[in-house]
Amino acid sequence: MNRTLALASALAAVITPAASLAQVTGASNPASSTTQATTAAPAPVAPQAMPAKIAIIEYEQVAAATNEGQRALEEVQTKYQPKKAALDALAAEIDTLQKQLQSAPANLPEDERATRVRTLDVKQKQYQRDAEDASNAYNADVQEAIGKVAQKLGPVVMKYVQQNGYTMLLDNNGQQQGGLTLMWAPGTDISKEVVDAYNASSGVAAPAPSAPSPSRSAAPAARPRTSK
Incomplete structure (x- = not known):
């Protein structure tokens, strides 16, 4: 034991x-x-920042620079030529009335001088109203014409951006907020390339070289001198 x-x-x-x-x-x-x-468990992999390739474009300017856009602007300008001629004639009449009033003799009766002043004032106010109406209508038609081209421009822009490896597209429309331009990032302006691509796809021929390039912002009106 x-x-x-x-x-x-x-x-x-x-x-x-x-x-x-x-x-x-x-x-x-x-x-x-x-x-x-x-x-x-495997250690988490830190994400790597990919460099951005930025494309810059201003849709309205590019749309206006295309062959189709230039033709649309010329059509608007042609539409307002009669109104511009009428305003030019009224401006010339106002200028003549001003010169006549300034060169009137000192012994011109007061009632006749007052009549001339009233006539000139009526003509000037008429011109201002007609010129403002024509300018507003002209600019509205220009915006509508360019807007139609800009809508058709979108697919061409996106195709170019994708084919050329851009990762961001910025519309440099020039709008400002708080005094600072919203466009700040550096990038490549693709305006010319997009215009060429759109012209090739639209099939619209370029306007005649002798035709003046119309301005999108200019109204078909001249400003007469005001009486003193």
Whole structure:
């Protein structure tokens, strides 16, 4: 019996340190104590910033520069030629009345002088009304004509941007907010390339070289001198 007790004590002395060592190892390595087959999660990869390739365009100017846009502007200008001629004639009449009033003799009766002044004032006010109406109508027709071309210009612009690897398209329309221009990023002006591409796809021939290039903002009117 003493041999049995001694053997049990010896076995206990051997097993206990091994068990303690296993517990210590498991505590220092939690992964092995749970699931050794589980691999560590890969470290997240930091995103890399891709350089932007920016294209710049001003839709209205490009639309007006196309062959179709130039023809549309010429049609608007032709439409308002009669009104411009009438305003030019009224401006010449006002100029003549002003010169006659300024060169009138000093002994001109007051009632006749007053009549001339009233006539001149009526003509000037008529001119201002007619010129303002014509200018507003002219500019509205120009915006409508250019707007129609600009709408058809969109697909051509997007196709060019995609084919040439641009990542951003900015419309440099010149609008300002708080005194600062909204367009700030550097980029490549693609206006000429888009005009050429649109002309090729539209099939509209260029206007005759002798035809003057119409202005989008100029109203068909001249300003007469005001009487002093």
